[in-house]
Amino acid sequence: MTTLIEAPPSDADGLLPSKKKSSGGGLGTYILIRFFLIIPTIFILVTLVFFLMRVIGDPITAAQGGRLPPEALAQRIHDAGYDRPILIQYLEYVGQVATGNFGTTITDRRPVVEMLATFGAATLELAINALIVALLVGIPLGLLAAYKRDKAPDAVLRFFAILCYATPVFFAGLLMKLTFSVWLGWLPVAGRASTRTELAMGSLAAPTGIYWLDALRSGNMAALGDIGAHSILPAVTLGLLTAGVFLRLVRTNVIGTLGKDYVEAGRSRGVSNFRLVTKHAYKPALIPIITVMGLQIALLLGGAVLTESTFEWKGLGYQLVQYLNSRDFVAVQGIVVLLAVIVAITNFIVDVVAALIDPRVRY
Amino acid sequence: MNATTVSGRKQPLLYRLPVISHFRTSVGLQRGMLVTGLVLAVLFLLTAALAPIIAPYGFAQLSDASGTFPAQQPPSPAHIWGTTVSGYDVFSRVIWGAQTAFVVIIVAVVMSIFLGVALGLLSGYFGGWLDRTLVVIADAIYAFPSLLLAIVMSIVINHGQSSFWGGILACSISISVVFVPQYFRVIRAETIRLKAEPYVESAKVVGASSVRIMGRHIFKNATRTLPLIFTLNASEAILTLAGLGFLGFGIEPSSAAEWGYDLNKAIADASSGIWWTGVYPGTAIVLTVLGLTLVGESMNDLNDPRLRGRKKAGSKVPAGGPGSTAGAQAALEAEARMP
Numbered sequence: 001m002t003t004l005i006e007a008p009p010s011d012a013d014g015l016l017p018s019k020k021k022s023s024g025g026g027l028g029t030y031i032l033i034r035f036f037l038i039i040p041t042i043f044i045l046v047t048l049v050f051f052l053m054r055v056i057g058d059p060i061t062a063a064q065g066g067r068l069p070p071e072a073l074a075q076r077i078h079d080a081g082y083d084r085p086i087l088i089q090y091l092e093y094v095g096q097v098a099t100g101n102f103g104t105t106i107t108d109r110r111p112v113v114e115m116l117a118t119f120g121a122a123t124l125e126l127a128i129n130a131l132i133v134a135l136l137v138g139i140p141l142g143l144l145a146a147y148k149r150d151k152a153p154d155a156v157l158r159f160f161a162i163l164c165y166a167t168p169v170f171f172a173g174l175l176m177k178l179t180f181s182v183w184l185g186w187l188p189v190a191g192r193a194s195t196r197t198e199l200a201m202g203s204l205a206a207p208t209g210i211y212w213l214d215a216l217r218s219g220n221m222a223a224l225g226d227i228g229a230h231s232i233l234p235a236v237t238l239g240l241l242t243a244g245v246f247l248r249l250v251r252t253n254v255i256g257t258l259g260k261d262y263v264e265a266g267r268s269r270g271v272s273n274f275r276l277v278t279k280h281a282y283k284p285a286l287i288p289i290i291t292v293m294g295l296q297i298a299l300l301l302g303g304a305v306l307t308e309s310t311f312e313w314k315g316l317g318y319q320l321v322q323y324l325n326s327r328d329f330v331a332v333q334g335i336v337v338l339l340a341v342i343v344a345i346t347n348f349i350v351d352v353v354a355a356l357i358d359p360r361v362r363y
Numbered sequence: 364m365n366a367t368t369v370s371g372r373k374q375p376l377l378y379r380l381p382v383i384s385h386f387r388t389s390v391g392l393q394r395g396m397l398v399t400g401l402v403l404a405v406l407f408l409l410t411a412a413l414a415p416i417i418a419p420y421g422f423a424q425l426s427d428a429s430g431t432f433p434a435q436q437p438p439s440p441a442h443i444w445g446t447t448v449s450g451y452d453v454f455s456r457v458i459w460g461a462q463t464a465f466v467v468i469i470v471a472v473v474m475s476i477f478l479g480v481a482l483g484l485l486s487g488y489f490g491g492w493l494d495r496t497l498v499v500i501a502d503a504i505y506a507f508p509s510l511l512l513a514i515v516m517s518i519v520i521n522h523g524q525s526s527f528w529g530g531i532l533a534c535s536i537s538i539s540v541v542f543v544p545q546y547f548r549v550i551r552a553e554t555i556r557l558k559a560e561p562y563v564e565s566a567k568v569v570g571a572s573s574v575r576i577m578g579r580h581i582f583k584n585a586t587r588t589l590p591l592i593f594t595l596n597a598s599e600a601i602l603t604l605a606g607l608g609f610l611g612f613g614i615e616p617s618s619a620a621e622w623g624y625d626l627n628k629a630i631a632d633a634s635s636g637i638w639w640t641g642v643y644p645g646t647a648i649v650l651t652v653l654g655l656t657l658v659g660e661s662m663n664d665l666n667d668p669r670l671r672g673r674k675k676a677g678s679k680v681p682a683g684g685p686g687s688t689a690g691a692q693a694a695l696e697a698e699a700r701m702p
Contacts, residue, residue, distance in 0.1 A: 048504075166656055168645070171645035305508070310630060321611070
């Protein structure tokens with residue numbers, strides 16, 4: 001019966017709407033269209049954030065209302081142009097963002113771009129550290145879980161993965177602080193480095209802002225050790241959150257490829273189970289893993305905000321909360337737009353990779 | 364003939380309900396996971412419902428007949444889990460926190476399901492410019508770190524002041540802004556997949572209207588995964604609520620007990636070795652999320668015949684052969700949606 005239904009494909013094609021023919025366009029067109037879709041994505045978020053922030057009032061009243069006499073406040077609002085119609089302000093803001101000018105923060109009067117560069121480096125450092133932890137933990141354990149499918153180790157590992165997801169990063173951070181900093185006294189409680197190291201890093205000629213890279217470049221080994229000690233807990237905290245996701249991904253994908261015919265063929269030729277998992281099933285399974293990994297960037301950034309607040313890691317997330325609390329919406333807008341750009345570009349890359357691998361993705 | 368009549372008979376309604384049917388088809392480890400999850404989830408529901416009876420004090424109570432509560436008191440008979448830096452009873456706040464979390468989940472998820480499912484069906488079925496526009500907007504929101512979006516929303520809605528319902532509503536709206544695109548995506552993808560199925564084609568051929576096809580043929584199949592997404596989103600709602608509270612954009616401590624807020628205060632305590640203010644609310648979050656996720660996870664596996672354990676698992680090798688790729692693909696997609 002089944003063969004009969006599958007046999008005449010021309011019939012089935014006739015029934016389908018003309019979708020197949022009209023959406024022919026090749027990979028190049030797809031990438032081009034997808035690239036131009038980044039712009040509306042960023043545009044929508046910029047618009048959303050701008051208007052949401054203005055619903056509350058103008059940034060200067062929000063930040064300094066009550067602290068300045070009314071005349072001075074009105075003067076500052078007028079100087080900054082916040083008394084003009086909102087649409088004109090919006091168009092001006094979009095124009096500024098398009099040219100890379102994000103304005104000046106209200107509370108500490110710094111150019112937003114400079115602020116983003118400073119704190120962005122710290123967040124980047126944290127994200128890289130966390131990603132390393134996540135990969136080191138997630139991939140081997142995922143392979144192990146797939147290898148021992150439905151046995152005790154698999155059950156334990158799957159439970160571990162769910163636990164990683166179920167534990168809020170700030171609670172994981174709190175437990176780590178309690179255990180390793182307070183009770184065992186092995187690691188520092190908070191911060192990116194001790195004051196001495198911070199000073200040494202600040203006085204470098206051309207710092208990248210990523211502390212361990214700077215320490216390596218200047219050959220300051222004492223500082224490197226100090227930075228390492230400070231980095232472990234935040235990196236593990238944020239890394240475990242993502243590690244759970246990686247573990248599950250690797251496990252399901254490897255199990256998926258283990259069922260393929262060529263793996264079966266390998267098994268029938270006597271290839272060992274271990275080798276089947278690590279060589280034959282692992283590599284093809286990597287492709288979907290890489291694409292999904294790209295999508296984890298949003299999770300990682302969201303987690304970074306919480307991790308930074310937990311460990312007083314002075315990055316974008318920590319700073320975002322500070323600026324939100326002092327109602328400095330110019331700075332908040334800058335941070336949110338930067339994160340939107342990062343996420344949009346990552347998603348674009350992920351989509352292109354996915355399209356390269358799987359032609360069905362293109363539309 | 365006899366055989367067909369037997370298999371064709373419908374099971375009693377009770378056995379066809381989502382969780383119960385899953386329980387009946389589960390075995391071994393999967394049943395263990397499902398049962399663990401259910402026990403934790405029921406425990407959470409009971410705590411939420413019975414909070415006024417279980418909790419010895421109110422969530423914002425600072426004193427009783429014997430005087431003002433001492434601050435940062437270690438666990439003692441009067442305060443079995445100790446007191447916080449502001450003098451709240453930790454045990455009472457953890458219990459009351461379950462109620463807050465429960466209300467927020469229900470409001471947030473119900474709001475998002477209605478909106479997300481409706482938009483997803485329309486967008487997936489009709490396609491065209493409507494689809495493109497909605498997808499671009501949903502993608503923009505979806506791609507963005509959900510916590511940040513929730514923070515921005517809560518600032519806009521809350522302005523800092525918050526009563527119980529004001530705070531709950533603000534949190535729920537903040538969370539559902541994040542969820543609508545997720546439901547939208549899932550339902551749209553399912554709709555597009557189902558649209559190409561032969562039975563939808565044949566419904567079109569016999570002249571069924573778009574509304575009927577969407578409402579009957581597609582909706583029923585596309586929402587097959589909804590109980591699963593519901594449990595997963597419920598756990599995400601708890602995490603988002605706690606995240607908001609932790610960063611100080613949640614519900615005021617005097618309006619409701621909220622685990623995230625308590626953990627925020629506990630971070631400072633941790634440095635001086637005070638563990639009881641953080642460990643208990645944190646554990647409450649973990650257990651609740653764990654319970655809901657285990658239920659969702661097991662339902663996901665049990666929905667998929669290929670992942671479902673059999674009474675006697677004879678072969679260690681997953682069943683290959685034709686048709687397996689489609690099943691595996693579906694399982695992978697379900698898995699990819701998870702986080």
